[in-house]
Amino acid sequence: MSNRYAVILAAGQGTRMKSKLYKVLHPVCGKPMVQHVVDQVQKLDIKEIVTIIGHGAEKVQAQLGERSHYALQEEQLGTAHAVMQAASLLEGKEGITIVVCGDTPLIKAETMEALFKHHEETKAKATILTASIGNPAGYGRVVRSEAGLVEKIVEHKDASDEERKINEINTGTYCFDNSALFEALKNVSNENVQGEYYLPDVVEILKNQGEIVTAYQTDDLDETLGVNDRVALAEAERIMRLRINEIHMRNGVTITDPANTYIEEGVEIGQDTVIYPGTMIKGNTVIGEDCKIGPNSEIVSCRIGDETTVRQSAAHQSAIGSRVNIGPFAHIRPDSTIHDDVKIGNFVEIKKAVFGQGSKASHLSYIGDAEVGNNVNIGCGSITVNYDGKNKYLTKIEDDVFIGCNSNLVAPVTVGKGAYVAAGSTITKDVPGNALSIARAHQVNKENYAEKLNGKK
Numbered sequence: 515m516s517n518r519y520a521v522i523l524a525a526g527q528g529t530r531m532k533s534k535l536y537k538v539l540h541p542v543c544g545k546p547m548v549q550h551v552v553d554q555v556q557k558l559d560i561k562e563i564v565t566i567i568g569h570g571a572e573k574v575q576a577q578l579g580e581r582s583h584y585a586l587q588e589e590q591l592g593t594a595h596a597v598m599q600a601a602s603l604l605e606g607k608e609g610i611t612i613v614v615c616g617d618t619p620l621i622k623a624e625t626m627e628a629l630f631k632h633h634e635e636t637k638a639k640a641t642i643l644t645a646s647i648g649n650p651a652g653y654g655r656v657v658r659s660e661a662g663l664v665e666k667i668v669e670h671k672d673a674s675d676e677e678r679k680i681n682e683i684n685t686g687t688y689c690f691d692n693s694a695l696f697e698a699l700k701n702v703s704n705e706n707v708q709g710e711y712y713l714p715d716v717v718e719i720l721k722n723q724g725e726i727v728t729a730y731q732t733d734d735l736d737e738t739l740g741v742n743d744r745v746a747l748a749e750a751e752r753i754m755r756l757r758i759n760e761i762h763m764r765n766g767v768t769i770t771d772p773a774n775t776y777i778e779e780g781v782e783i784g785q786d787t788v789i790y791p792g793t794m795i796k797g798n799t800v801i802g803e804d805c806k807i808g809p810n811s812e813i814v815s816c817r818i819g820d821e822t823t824v825r826q827s828a829a830h831q832s833a834i835g836s837r838v839n840i841g842p843f844a845h846i847r848p849d850s851t852i853h854d855d856v857k858i859g860n861f862v863e864i865k866k867a868v869f870g871q872g873s874k875a876s877h878l879s880y881i882g883d884a885e886v887g888n889n890v891n892i893g894c895g896s897i898t899v900n901y902d903g904k905n906k907y908l909t910k911i912e913d914d915v916f917i918g919c920n921s922n923l924v925a926p927v928t929v930g931k932g933a934y935v936a937a938g939s940t941i942t943k944d945v946p947g948n949a950l951s952i953a954r955a956h957q958v959n960k961e962n963y964a965e966k967l968n969g970k971k
C-alpha cells in the first residue's frame with residue numbers, strides 16, 4: 515500500500531457564521547468540527563497530517579496539538595492556494611494525499627478509506643468524492659464518460675441544460691497522487707471572477723494531461739455536509755446526535771426519545787440503562803448498567819455506577835456510586851464523591867463533598883466542603899456553613915450521625931461518630947461521638963404580645 519497523507523483545510527474565518535469563534539472551532543456534539551475530521555482521519559493509516567490554518571491559527575493549533583503538522587495560509591486565496599501551503603511538507607513525496615475540509619464534521623473514516631481504495635484500484639491520479647442529491651441546484655456537477663471516468667466538474671452557473679440534469683455533485687473531498695497534485699498546483703490559474711486558485715482546476719489539468727480521473731460516490735449524503743452558517747451547524751448537530759444515539763441503542767441502551775436526547779461523542783453508557791427525554795450527557799461521562807437518567811438531567815464528565823437514578827438533576831465533574839438515588843432537582847457540583855446506596859433528594863446541593871455509603875440528604879440542604887461518613891442522615895434544611903467571606907472551611911460528619919432539620923454546621927467543625935444534632939441547632943464547636951448537641955435559644959412565649967403589635971389594649 516502506498517504512503518498516505520492528509521491535508522485538512524481549516525484556514526477560513528467563516529464570515530457567514532457571524533461569530534467571534536473561527537468556523538472550524540464551532541462544536542458539534544461537544545467537539546470542534548475540525549477535531550471531528552482529524553479524529554476520523556487518524557483512524558486511517560495516515561503517515562502525515564497537515565492542517566492548513568489561517569484565521570484563528572493559534573487556537574486551531576491549541577485544539578489539535580501534536581496530532582497534526584501545520585501550514586499557514588496568510589491570505590485566503592482559494593482552496594488550491596490553501597493546499598499549496600503544504601508544499602514544504604509534502605511536495606516530492608510518493609504516495610496518495612486526501613484533501614478534506616475542516617468544516618465537514620460528519621465525514622466518516624470508512625468513507626475516506628473507501629475513497630483511498632477506489633483511487634488505488636483504478637490507478638487514478640485524482641479521485642473525487644461525490645454524492646447524489648435530489649436537488650443539485652448550486653452544486654458543481656460531475657460529468658462522467660461512458661466508461662465512468664470523470665470528464666469534468668462543471669459549476670451550476672456554467673452548466674448546460676443537459677448537465678444541470680446530473681444529480682451527482684462534487685463534495686469537495688479528493689484523493690490525489692501526491693507528486694501529481696503538487697506539480698499540477700503550479701499550473702493553477704486565478705483568472706476568474708474571484709481572483710482565487712480553485713482545487714477543482716487540478717482535476718481539469720490532470721485530465722488534459724491524459725491522466726485518469728475517477729469519482730467515488732458515497733451513499734450517505736449527510737457525511738458531505740459542509741457547515742458554513744448556523745443553520746447548517748444545527749443540521750450537523752442533529753445528524754451527529756442521532757448517529758451517536760443510534761450507536762448507544764445498538765449497544766443495549768434504551769433512549770426513549772432519540773430526537774430529544776443529547777449525548778456527546780465519547781460518552782460511555784452501560785447496557786440496560788434508560789435515558790429519558792431532555793437529558794444532556796457531556797464530556798468524559800461514563801455511566802454504568804441498569805441506570806435511569808432523566809428526564810431533563812444534565813450530566814457532565816461524571817462517573818456513575820450501576821443501578822443509579824438521576825431525575826431532573828445536574829451533576830458535574832463528580833464520581834457517583836451504584837444504587838444512588840439523585841433528585842428531582844438536585845445539583846451535584848464539581849469534585850464531589852458520592853458512594854454507593856446514597857440518597858440525594860430534591861433541592862439538595864452537594865459541592866466538593868464526600869458522601870459515605872448509605873447516607874442521605876433527602877431535601878432542601880446544602881452540603882459543601884464536607885466529609886460525610888457512612889449511614890448519616892442529614893435533615894431537611896440543614897447546611898454546612900463553609901464560607902466566612904474570604905476562606906472555605908471543612909465540615910466532618912462521622913459515621914452514623916443524625917443531623918436534625920434546619921441545623922447549621924459552622925465550619926471548621928466535626929460531628930463525632932453516632933452523635934445527634936437537635937433540630938434547629940447552630941453548631942460552632944465539635945460534637946463528641948454519641949453525644950446529643952442542642953444549640954438553640956430557649957423558647958420564650960410573651961402572652962398577648964400580638965395585641966400590642968396590632969394596637970389593641
